[in-house]
Amino acid sequence: MEHKAYLDMELLRFTTAGSVDDGKSTLIGRLLFDTKSIFEDQMEAVKRSSEKKGIQHIDLSLLTDGLKDEREQGITIDVAYRYFATPKRKFIIADTPGHVQYIRNMVTGASTANLALILVDARNGLTEQTYRHSYIASLLQIKHVIVCINKMDLVDYSEERFDDIVRDYKDFAAKLDIHDIRFIPISALHGDNVVHRSEKMEWYDGPTLIYLLETIHIASDENHIDCRFAVQTVIRPHSEDYHDFRGYAGRILGGIFRKGDEVMILPSGFTSTIKAIQTFDGELEEAFAPLSVTIELNDDIDISRGDMIVRVNNKPEVTQDVDIMVCWLNNNPMQLGHKYILRHTTREVRAMVKEIVYKIDINTMQRQEGEKQFAARDIGRIRLRTTAPVFTDPYRVNKHTGSLILIDEVTNETVAAGMIV
């Protein structure tokens, strides 16, 4: 690979969910194998383990299952991250288990993904797992979904079967909030339409999976309109060269900040202008998400971690009442009136559950009202009241300023994922 080209590659993060049976591991194995991303010693180790388990073929799922218990029981418990690259892009796969008890892992994997890969067994059509995974992709606002209709070899590469499943999925997806859905008929086992075009399905004239992964437009997944910068920490070198330097370190969460811009600081409401956008590699004229930079202002204002720098004429909502879709992730149930620590951007406040609006049955997508508590894996809509204001955007407008987690004050565990409505 020409290293100059490699230096200028885009990064695509995608998530897959499913069990061994639906061919997910085989598909990942196929992607890694056909893009020459598996090393010989990894392959040797998998061969040895397969033989030890008395399996005839090479079990590619052993490449993705990393923990002792997973390998022994042949199941995936936790999110595993996989990496591969083609000359066009670098990929990070968040590979998650698909069973209902692992929704928290699915949500975790989906939270940082640009794209979701959903596998459907051509023989079985859509299943509960398809609905669940699609719903989570929609809830987490993954912008692109590729539905791979797998095991086409077992339905005689039938165009009719493919069309039926596509139609079913489109009917179901009408209820979801996903705008870019693609369908590909594949056989992960034989490699049809994964990296190489299938010769058995001439009726299909769409792209292969790898072509889509390499070319799907992701540059606009970040919000470049609403300027948001959450302060992580204040940098004051106190050195001779930088005696009066006072910089606000953080990551740009939205919009494009430029030197000279008039900005407002929340929660104080003071205004100033940007003196410089600093990095180790020199000053920048402009900076956009997701860059990590240090901002200097022209006025001396008291700013600390958890404050947000925004544009004067484009402010997030400053509120103590937060309306969220929540995924409950912990075995300790959530009840009305319970208090938690809420972490949103770099800000930490306390929050109380004020109202449970409804719970969603993830398999039927029906709303259930009048619920009193949320148990592990429950998803629904709740209202929180916080002790201090947070600066929010709807999750669908900006994932960085629209997401939050709840933390148990006693166990310190992360107990819920919230998406601001």
Next chain:
Amino acid sequence: MSHYYLNHLKELEAESIYVIREVFAQFQNPAILFSGGKDSIVLTHLARKAFFPAKIPFPLVHIDTGHNFPETMEYRDWLVDALGAKLIVGSVQDSIDKGRVREETGLNASRNVLQTTTLLDTIEQYKLDCCMGGARRDEEKARAKERFFSHRDEFGQWDPKNQRPELWHLFNGRKNMGEHFRVFPISNWTEMDVWQYILHDNIPLPQLYFAHERDVIERNGTLLAVSEFLNMRGDEIVHNKTVRFRTCGDLPITGAIESTASTLEEIIFEVAASRQTERGNRADDKRSETAMEDRKKQGYF
């Protein structure tokens, strides 16, 4: 708006700097675990970028097995001096002398496993509540399951089946007294990314990574450097070869590869063409199929 996107190295850099700054903000007494290997060198470089123009606000912790490559020690001392950083050394020899651990014996004896006790003792002695490491998820299958913020209980142990969910980039570093965190800011980097970044940022490295002549023996398909720390069988023959190291661990367990790559460009070309993983010749990973997971549960890096 097409120029408002970051290439993958810039995106990875931005992510890592964000994580390092979160560590500084969320913990009282964080440190960088510095082995002298390329990953901890890149991590240290990123930490420097994260707080520019201020000095790096973390001490470097080196767990010294006493079985080091001299090149690594020279590099360490040079870097600490250049950064004006504080260096904390935890000595495995001290742990042995105090009777905290017992030296392994036999042909394949190493101090790799012993490091865990020294590391945990050092963490306790200096009251470190967070140690950043240069581990990457692509290195090894147990590491593929790691969080960025990885909780350790009061015994320093990792519980892989009960990890906190980690959503978006909202990191939860809350803990009780006596517990600590391991944080891995370059989790999402691959070996190739690390090399490309070293080239792009022109980061100096120890000479070990470049081709040089060295006396080696061949054992279990791996080339091991001849030194006073390596136990040898009588029938093992010493060869002088042109080699380099892809990873940089303890002297008796880090395998060399035959290579003439003497520039970063040549190394990158070699890495791209390589059909073996970089840890493929680390004897510490070969002890069993779950060697890394087992050590990590105990508190290893």
